[in-house]
Amino acid sequence: MDRRKFIAYLGRTAVVLTFLGQGFAYFRSLIPNTLYEPPKKFKLGYPKDYPEGITFVAKYRIFLVREGKSFWVISAICQHLGCTVNIVPPKTEVVKIKGEEFRQKWEFFCPCHGSAYYGDGTFYGGPAPKSLPWYKLDIGPDGQLVVDTNTEVDHKFRLVVEDLGG
Amino acid sequence: MEKIKQIWRSLIWSYDPKDKIEATKATSKNFWLHWFPARTTYKSMSITYSFWLGTVLFSLFIILTITGVILMFLYIPSTERAYWTIKDLENSVSFGWFLRNAHRWAAHLMVTAVFLHMARVFFTGAYKNGGNPEANRPLNWIVGVILLILTLALSYTGYLLPWDQLALWAIVIGANIAKSVPPENIVGESLYFFLAGGTQIDQNTLIRFYVLHCIFLPILLLVLSSYHMWRIRKDGGLAVSEQYKIEAKKQNKRLIQDEYTTFTIPFLFRRVFMIFLVTTAIVLFFSVFAKAPLEEPADPSWTPNPAKAPWYFLWIQELITITTVKIGDFTINGGFLGGALIPALLFLLWAVWPYLDKSPDEATGVWFHKSRIVHNIIFAIILIILIAVTIFAMYFRGPYWQVYWPWRWPEIPHMF
DSSP states (O other): OOHHHHHHHHHHHHHHHHHHHHHHHHHHHTSOSSOOOOOSEEEEEOGGGSOSEEEEEGGGTEEEEEETTEEEEEEOBOTTTOOBOEEEOOSSSEEEETTEEEEOSOEEEOTTTOOEEOTTSOEEETTOOSOOOEEEEEEOTTSOEEEEEEEEEOTTOOEEOSSOOO | OHHHHHHHHHHTOOOOOOSHHHHHHHHHTOTTTTTSOSEEESGGGOHHHHTTHHHHHHHHHHHHHHHHHHHHHHOOOOTTTHHHHHHHHHHTSTTHHHHHHHHHHHHHHHHHHHHHHHHHHHHTTTTSOTTOTTOOHHHHHHHHHHHHHHHHHHHHHHHHTTOBHHHHHHHHHHHHHHHTSSSIIIIIHHHHHHHHTSSSSSHHHHHHHHHIIIIIHHHHHHHHHHHHHHHHHHTTSSGGGHHHHHHHHHHTOOOOHHHHEEEIIIIIHHHHHHHHHHHHHHHHHHHHHSOOOOOSBOOTTOOOSSOOOOGGGHHHHHHHHHOOEEETTEEEOHHHIIIIIHHHHHHHHHHHHHHHOOOOGGGTTOTTOGGGHHHHHHHHHHHHHHHHHHHHHHHSBOGGGOBOOGGGOSSOOOOO
16 A cells, blocks of 8 residues: 555545544433432332232332232333233232232232233233343331332242331 | 526526427436426326326425425424414414414325325336336335325324324323333333433433435335335336337237337426315315314323324324233233334335236236236225225224223224
């Protein structure tokens, strides 16, 4: 490569890099670094405030289930395309989930594309690709329930609370 | 007075034709009209050939731009205030209802007209060059397919802005379709994050779609549609004009310009203006008599049951429902398959169709030419399937997207 060609090549490269660099800056600025979203870990109040059975916590789009002193949390966000599922009366009371019998008092149905989930969130119909996740539930030092939607737990998870608070 | 006339003329009508040559120059020397050809073929002005759908679309774009810019003064893209600025349009702003209705009806008509325009071009074989070595109509057809997608994108970003229940759930589903692009944890989630501007649908999302709707997409549409119209001229006018050359060649005659063309001004210009007036009249008629709906304010905690997309997206909603594939533990989300991949492949097939069409030159610019019968039948079948799926989703899908007979359904379905 002679000197003139080299300088011409350098010039062209500089022009291309100038515009690519700007393009990258414009694009990168649109990917936020700071989010002002509500935290993924939040308090749900005292266990005694929740009645037996299932409660829909609208603010956080989750279901809190209580059975005596046991508590667990199921997501209310359909795993298909993110609509909020509804609690409906069960089609059949006893269903088989992974070979085990499961007695259910409710099911979940999605209004958008008709995905159907059993009472524990296991999908069985419609287009949903997977089951409703369960989230880690804990009791905070102040006796309030704390949900961590960053951590998924399996369907055997139970939070047993001796002191119901208040 | 004479002075004012002179100034006016120098500004807008720079030429006053006194003979043929001057009449030709009247088009090319006028800034506003120079994108017209100087002469126009008689066949390309036939109503039953083109139904003037391209002109209708251009007229609708003008109406949408004018009403849209005024709406921009009256709308605030904030999740807290957007809904209430739309309510103000209905209840407080003078003629606010009219502005909103006109914008919305023009948008719905534009989606309809784009579909009809493409169907017309297909059935007339107008994407063919017809032996004209200078034409590149297949390219213009591809531009047309992109314009169709842009029109749909504009409609989609548009109906999100009122931030009512329809808007929120449309955007939730749209963003989650992006999230379902495999591999989901790399591509899907980055796409979602970029589209939504975060991990959930919120203020960042609204402002993104607002800018897309008001600036990015309209400018892209304007640039591409200008190219679309410029290409028509470079391709030698509407495809039907090729028929003159084909016929002359067959009969071994010479074409005499005066016999098959006439002056653009006033003959084409007058018709374009009339189509603009008719289009405006139709939009005004609908705007005065049919009110644009507004659902309840956006509420992420509950989804309307059923949550239906506008009519032109119902076929995708139906596809999304039925295309989740499960083979053992391996699952493909219907959101990706039916919501992105199948529509993308359909559009791709549609875009490359002219290159698969090997019919003879005579089939250029003729309705239902017999040599293209197979093409037309395949296209008609696809159209009929799409329309049938749309009607099914519109009238036979009830609460929880279950199949219902329309008369068994307690609520009147949302048509738009």
